[in-house]
Amino acid sequence: MAQEFLLSPQCSLSSSAPDRSDPARSGCPHRCSRRGSLDAPPRSATERRPAWTGPSARSRPNLVPVCGKITSRIAGQSFQKSRQHHRARLNVLRTETEFVSWLRAQVPSGARGLEIGIGDDGAIVEVRRGHKxxxxxxxxxxxxxxxxxxxxxxxxxxxxxxxxxxxVAAMGGTPRFALTSLAISRVATRAWLRELYAGMLALAKQFAVILVGGDTAVVAGKTVLDVMVAGEVKRGMELRRSGARPGDQIYVSGRLGLSALGLRLLESGRRPSPQDAGAIRAHLYPEPRCALGRYLSRQRLASALIDISDGLSTDLAHLCESSGVGARVRADLIPGPEFPTGHVPNSLDLALHGGEDYELLFTVPPGKTGQVPVRFRDLPLHRIGEIRRSKGVALVRPDGTATPLGPGGYDHFAK
Structure with a gap:
C-alpha cells in the first residue's frame, strides 16, 4: 500500500533530542568509509553545527519504537513486542496516525495536479494532456x-x-511528485529521522516536488531509503541515452570529481579548511541539473543525455553502448576538481572515475554546437570530445597519444 506508514514520530520540530545513533560498524564497499565527520554545512552564515564524534561508552541510544500495531518488520519476518516494552525503552514514535499527520503537515497542500496525497491508501495525481x-x-x-x-x-x-x-533531469523531464520507502534502523533517534526528512523536504521544495506517500518499517539492521520520483515531459521531447550518432560532440556540465574529492576530505578526519568547502558540499548536498535537462530538451539540442552518477568513464560507456557508437575524449578538456588556491592531486582520475557528481553528459549534432551556450545559468558547459563510429572509448592525452578508457567508476556487481 502506497500510504502505509508503520512509524509515527512524536518528533515535533521543537524537539531537541540529540542524535546519538551508533555509527556504521563496517567499511563501505562503495564510496564511504568508517572515517570522517558528521559535520553538516552551516545553516546560515552565523550558525554552525558542532561536530559529532559518536556516543560515549556510557551513553545509551534513544531507539525508534515499533508503531501502535506493535509489529516490527525485521529481515522479512514479524515478531510481537509488548507496548510497555517499546514505550519504556524507546519513547520516540507512537502511532501510525501521528506519523502520517506529522509528515502531512510538512508537505504543502494544494499542489497542481495532486488530487489525493499522504493519508489515504494511495496517491492520485493528474498528468497534463500531451505529457508523458x-x-x-x-x-x-x-x-x-x-x-x-x-x-x-x-x-x-x-x-x-x-x-x-x-x-529525471537526464530524461529532459520536470520532477513533480515523490514517494519514499524507509526501512529505518532501530538505533535511529527521532532527531535523526526528523533531520533526514528535513533534508529531503528542503530539496523537494527547491524543485517544487511534492511528497505524496510511501512506506516505513523498523529493521534490526541498517537503514535503507528508497525514493521514487514521478516527473513529466512533453510528448516528443523526452531524451534518451541511445540517440548519439558519429560526429556528435560530447559535452559535460560543471566540474567533475568534486564529490569524490569531498568524500576523500571527509574521510581524512582532519578539520576542513575554507578551500575544502566547495568539494565537501558537492558530496553532501549535490545539485540535480533539472533546469539544464529541460533546456536541452526544449531547445532540441541534445541527441543523447545521461547523468553522471557512476563516474564519467562508466556513464560515457553506458551512453555509447546504448547508442551503438564509440567516443574519443580529450584529457585536457575534461573539467576536473580545483582548489581555489592550488592544484588537486589526481584530478583527472577523480573526474573520470569519481562518480556521484550528478552533472549531465550529453551529445550535440555538429550542426547545433553553435547553439550550445558556454554557460547555462552560471553553470559552465564543456565540450570534451566526439562520438565515433568505431566501438570503445579512447582517452587522448595532451601529447596526442590515445589509450583505451574503460569504465572505472562504480559498479554494484563488480567483485
Missing part, C-alpha cells in the same frame, strides 16, 4: 551509499532525493 510520465526509483543503503560518521541525516535525505531527481 517519467518514473525513477533509487535506493540509498547505509554502509553502501552513506555512513553515519560521514553523512549527517539531513545530507542522507538530500542525497537520496537528489539521485532520483538527477535521473
Amino acid at each position: 510520465l517519467v518514473l525513477k526509483a533509487d535506493m540509498s543503503i547505509e554502509g553502501v551509499h552513506f555512513t553515519r560518521r560521514v553523512h549527517s541525516p539531513r545530507s542522507v535525505g538530500h542525497r537520496a532525493l537528489a539521485r532520483s531527481l538527477s535521473d
Whole structure:
C-alpha cells in the first residue's frame, strides 16, 4: 500500500533530542568509509553545527519504537513486542496516525495536479494532456551509499532525493511528485529521522516536488531509503541515452570529481579548511541539473543525455553502448576538481572515475554546437570530445597519444 506508514514520530520540530545513533560498524564497499565527520554545512552564515564524534561508552541510544500495531518488520519476518516494552525503552514514535499527520503537515497542500496525497491508501495525481510520465526509483543503503560518521541525516535525505531527481533531469523531464520507502534502523533517534526528512523536504521544495506517500518499517539492521520520483515531459521531447550518432560532440556540465574529492576530505578526519568547502558540499548536498535537462530538451539540442552518477568513464560507456557508437575524449578538456588556491592531486582520475557528481553528459549534432551556450545559468558547459563510429572509448592525452578508457567508476556487481 502506497500510504502505509508503520512509524509515527512524536518528533515535533521543537524537539531537541540529540542524535546519538551508533555509527556504521563496517567499511563501505562503495564510496564511504568508517572515517570522517558528521559535520553538516552551516545553516546560515552565523550558525554552525558542532561536530559529532559518536556516543560515549556510557551513553545509551534513544531507539525508534515499533508503531501502535506493535509489529516490527525485521529481515522479512514479524515478531510481537509488548507496548510497555517499546514505550519504556524507546519513547520516540507512537502511532501510525501521528506519523502520517506529522509528515502531512510538512508537505504543502494544494499542489497542481495532486488530487489525493499522504493519508489515504494511495496517491492520485493528474498528468497534463500531451505529457508523458517519467518514473525513477533509487535506493540509498547505509554502509553502501552513506555512513553515519560521514553523512549527517539531513545530507542522507538530500542525497537520496537528489539521485532520483538527477535521473529525471537526464530524461529532459520536470520532477513533480515523490514517494519514499524507509526501512529505518532501530538505533535511529527521532532527531535523526526528523533531520533526514528535513533534508529531503528542503530539496523537494527547491524543485517544487511534492511528497505524496510511501512506506516505513523498523529493521534490526541498517537503514535503507528508497525514493521514487514521478516527473513529466512533453510528448516528443523526452531524451534518451541511445540517440548519439558519429560526429556528435560530447559535452559535460560543471566540474567533475568534486564529490569524490569531498568524500576523500571527509574521510581524512582532519578539520576542513575554507578551500575544502566547495568539494565537501558537492558530496553532501549535490545539485540535480533539472533546469539544464529541460533546456536541452526544449531547445532540441541534445541527441543523447545521461547523468553522471557512476563516474564519467562508466556513464560515457553506458551512453555509447546504448547508442551503438564509440567516443574519443580529450584529457585536457575534461573539467576536473580545483582548489581555489592550488592544484588537486589526481584530478583527472577523480573526474573520470569519481562518480556521484550528478552533472549531465550529453551529445550535440555538429550542426547545433553553435547553439550550445558556454554557460547555462552560471553553470559552465564543456565540450570534451566526439562520438565515433568505431566501438570503445579512447582517452587522448595532451601529447596526442590515445589509450583505451574503460569504465572505472562504480559498479554494484563488480567483485
